[in-house]
Amino acid sequence: MDMIKTLLVVLYCKKHFSETRVRFSPLQLLWKQAQTFPLFPALGEMESHMFECVNQAAVHEELEDETRRLCDVRPFLPVLKLVTRNCGRAERLLDSKIGVLIGKGLHELDAINEQEVKDFRSKMFRFSEERMQRVQMMTCTEWLQSCFSPQLEPAAGSAITDGVNDRPSDLKVIIHFDLSQVSLVNKMMYTLVSLPQHNQNLPSTQVQVRAGLFHGTELLCKPAVSSESSGRSEHTWKESTLEFEISVSDLPRMTRLCFAIYAVMDKVKKQKSTKNHYPIAWVNTMVFDYKGQLKTGDIILHCWSSFPDELEEMLNPIGTIQTNPYTENATALHILFPEYSSHPIVFPPFDKVRQTSKFHIELKEIMERDPLSQLCENEKDLIWTLRYDCRENFPQSLPKLLLSVKWSKHEDMAQLQALLQIWPKLSPRDALELLDFNYPDQYVREYAVCCLRDMSDEELLQYLLQLVQVLRYEPYYDCALTHFLLERAQGNRKIGHFLFWHLRSEIHMPAVSVQFALILEAYCRCNIPHIEVLKKQVEALSKLKSVNELIKLGTIKNARSKTKEAMLTKEAMMTCLRQSGYSETLSDLHSPLNPNVMLVEKCRYMDSKMKPLWIVYNNKLLGGDTLGIIFKNGDDLRQDMLTLQILRLMDLLWKEASLDLRIVPYGCLATGDRAGLIEVVSSAETIANIQLTSSNVAAAAAFNKDALLNWLKERNSGDALDRAIEEFTLSCAGYCVATYVLGIGDRHSDNIMVRSTGQLFHIDFGHILGNFKSKFGIKRERVPFILTHDFIHVIQQGKTGYTEKFGRFVYCEEAYLILRKNGNLFITLFALMLTAGLPELTSVKDIQYLKDSLALGKSDEEALKQFRQKFDEALRESWTTKVNWMAHNVAKDNRS
Template identity: 40%
Template sequence: SCLIQGRQKVPFWPTEMNNNKIISSMYGFNERALAGINPDRSYPTIELEFPSYKYQIATLQPRNGLAMQAQTKNEQLLRSCAFQDDLEETGENIIQSDFYDWLRSIEFELTEQSRVELWDRRYECMRVPESLPRWLKCVKWSNRDDVLEAYKIIENWPTKNIDPLMTALELLDVDYPDPFVRFSAVRLLDTRIDDDRLLPVILQIVQAVKNEPYHDSALARFLLRRSLLNQQVGHYFYWHSRAELKNPQYKVRYGLLLEAYLRYCGEYVEDLGRQVRSVDKLIYIAEIIQNSTHDELYNQKGYLAHVLTREGYTQNLQYFRSPVDYNIELGQLVLDHCRIMSSARRPLWLRWTNGSEYAEHYFPTFDLIFKNGDDLRQDMLALQFIQMIDIIWKADGLDLSLLPYGCLATDNCSGLIEVVKNAKTIMNIQKLGGLKGQFQFDASALYRWIAKNNPGADKLKSAIDLFTRSCAGYCVITYVLGVADRHPDNIMVNERGQLFHIDFGHILGNFKMKYGIRRERTQLVLIDDFVRVIINNNSTEKNPIETREFKNFKKLCIKGYRILRRQYRQIVCLFKLMMNCDLTELNSEADMAYLRQTFAIDIGANEQEACDRFEQVLLESYRSSVKTRVDWVFHALNHIKS
């Protein structure tokens, strides 16, 4: 990096407004602490003049040796705190234990008084290794001696017993701009995290590049190195970075990264070229269809086939690797199964044959939905969050059979969605039960559909178990994540009995309103149709809540919720790294306040109190399921009208 010289024009960042009041933050008016100047020249600008020199003056990147310049006083104490075994139970140590519990607590909040205490007890903090990100917030970064002391402590901080991935992600947040801190985070990733653990969070790591003060950073070099060494990592790095090229604030940074990657990725650049040409053609086709008249769309299937078979189109839409899933090779388009969907943006449902030479041992076809005009980055975030929750639960011995299907935003207004095989929406399943099922008068349609697809006592028992676990998992997820717009077209079940949710356009408690009234009056969906399957259609019991099967379902829900609450810091970290995406429902700290509510942190509840509160929400959602059914009746009526 080079020292700025001469006259520079610096446009201001816009202020954040809420109810015509200016919202300030710890970053001033730059709410999200964006690196660099505002590229929008329409805002007020100031002109600064810096001293000019004969030569360019470059700064050196921080290295490990920089930390060793720190003062050596208290070095013995520092080392003893880093490596000392468990303390003896004395009165003083009990007080220290309270201090350590506070450092670990999810209710941790930093005040001016606690900042001073954390700095004074900085060596003791090393006995709680996972507290490093919290401790760094107490450092006075404007004081050179304190900064050097902090560097020394970071170098000696014990990292053996911490989660290196989550610690690194926290340190790559916008709250930690210091280059040496960020270098230490990247070092954790590079030395402790393999590619298998890196892939589920590659989206957040690519977004963290926005928080770097300079284009050339340790994180950028790490991403390039891993992408060039592993083609699968490179695949997702490329597409997540390419989605940011239309963002004027970051297009230069990501453009430089992509140029460096494409120059050295070898033959894979040809694969990426075919994928990009295919996506560009799909965007062009989608725009043609969106601008078509009703007369032209009278025979939608024939019209789409005509557009897809135009000269130059078919060649670019066949035999390329799926952008959504690196492991899938798409073959020929199956025109008979391609169609225009009925929603406002007229998405395209497309089917390809399996282009792999081992196709006979796998699925013969793959279906993808292409959307143009919709921002799929929020859906992608929600599905990646579900994938991470699945990893967290399985690491704790809990398998709730989640189904995070593939979704990729190719830019900020288009993308591809994987179609789950052999699955139907709840709406379509209820339609099979006739008007009674469609208008919520028959709660057994779902059970009969699952039983029909799983004949025999053993298969049906397995399907019900799968439904119970997956329903429990998505009850917890939709509650914690605040997923809204849960109508019967946004919940699906496959033939094996596995339930899953789709369409995450509204999250974090942004529930839809109609005439000032919230359309969804329960915090999660648990209707009679679901409970009928969970209790195996056992109608002999007067109250389904008292059945053994429902109690087991409730235990699964509470256990899943308890595990997630313990991982609150990790969940917040994953969301916070996405704040610079300019998503409508996630662009400031205030948008994440919903997570504090769902985990009962805002009211200071302990773990058991929070679990009891969630249990009440679960039971109340079932008791009030008639409200959900009324909403679904109106949805069915609107569907018939359209």
């Protein structure tokens, strides 16, 4: 029967796949053809069948939507499969839509044989049903406010923290840890390491395993190291045990066991013989499972082969606890957790223990240090001893107190839990630091989420990028942060929109693929009306990617003739866009950059390496105003997105202090693997183009100090020119401070722009945190920020010498001091992004640049003195910027 079904569909596909206007029928055409085949009656009722295919993402896609075009389905092969429906049509249709929308078929989640995944999905199913029942009972006004009002505050109430560890039914047997201090020693037995084929030809076949117990980045005891084992592809240690010098009773709840596998290579030198370690793989796992039970029994961990830089002893505690899903090419570590008891050992709840402190010692100097400052052991002991003084006088110092806890002692953990019950609530900005990897304790993270509930919707949107990234630090799917984000997303569609895209853009990453897919599925099930809007956006981006790839292919084929290339490529692009499937999908589209904007498209492509698409829209909801969006395919926009988020925050902090420096934090959104959207700022031109249009010689254009001022005069006259100069002065001051503090590099004349209204702004943030470009080992950028003499020429309106206009440039100093006051917040936001995989933000050392640029740890007077020196340096060395711009203009002129 399966062969008959397949044959029928192949014939159907051959006939209709090329007909782009043919829509999916309700199987009438197929059933009509099937009547001529033997055993037709055995097929049964037509309504009990549906189509299925393997799509371009190698996912089984169920084609329940009968209005979709065949050309839009784009299966991997032109073959559809006829399958029998096993459940209700509505449920299958919803599952199919969610699978396509999140980029991961739900059958993949169904196939995951992990109880944690099953429990989380079951809980989210119940929660989504309750949510949709509440939606159905809403009035029209309540529904509109819930979906479209960014000012709506979340309903009062606590988070959904009904975790499995809180239920008495799950606490079957608890062995009190205080009775097991001596009898239980933490042991882990391992039996086998299986190396993938590409690691079997190592310089040495001696293999060792190193293991460490960590709480956050704190090593709880001395790492354990195995003996050396010889072999080719499989290495076995008989009766080998790794022992740790810590009692099970002293293990924190969030303890993770980290492994590093490496080869030991003998290297003979003239005088002595040394052994070098060649890293092979690493992997992490939790010691307690998601129910709080101490793990027991056999487990196979498939390892990761990419080692981050500067790992201590090759252990990677900050790395994911997910095992490598690509098992065929991964090193496999087979380990055995011993059983200490015939009953499960469950981590007990902390007893609430209070301890009064009578000490009154000045802690201000320690507590005011930035988050990157290290605490010595004496300082940690002092903070812990004076923990109640900290609570009374320095409540914002909670992160430093947490770093002072001896997590290897359960008495300290119990007292901390008691202290958390009475600790004052922190501001949401201060609470963000508690979501860093250094604070893995579940009670601490629940306390942090409780503080975040005071965030307005707009403030939550400001920090949503980091809140999604720190989901990577959550060892279990069901956690307070996940519930918090889902709750707020369900209360405000704008939050839901950006939560969806921040998760969806990284669904291709193996370390978070399952976790993010589960959260996306939960969001979709709770917000079914939002699915169609998001689905059209996903389809539109898929079509834009196809257009971009078509353009790239055309430019490669016609690389010898640029004129022919442009003509043929443009013709091919327009032919593609005129197809009904493309025009319908790209029209009446809600912008992923701003869900409140409705778009109607026009399209061209830009002449740069990745051939980005420049899409011009007439916004229906804003009276037909023209908008522009750039679609990039092949560039990772996440670093740009982070930088623009920080610029937006700087703008907010300055405005809170009544200082408006006219920052232009345009929209930027990563939507997938090296793909995303950038908002086009209207009525703006690059400094390079302004200079080049004012000079006949590219080499001389950069030195024409009148070009920029004349350009503004052409577009503004009278009072409008004065306003434009004021806009230029304010924005130039703002970006001088922002680019210096963030260490933004590669500042040539094509990534600094000016609007006709006078606002100057920067674009393209591929180099941050002091990663300035160099060539042949020579720094191309010698200045701390861009302040050239033609900029000053504009600020002074062409007048020479020191003028009152330039004197007002002291905005810089005021702006700099405001950022210094919020230095800890900037460090926290960058620290929360450490595992995002950004090329120039991989370790704490990268964030050190912020500490230095903000002169944290110094007085305001010392910091201003440092900044003034940088300001003078920028003016003194501005000629080097002009030389750099000249080289850029000449290179650009030669390319054209």
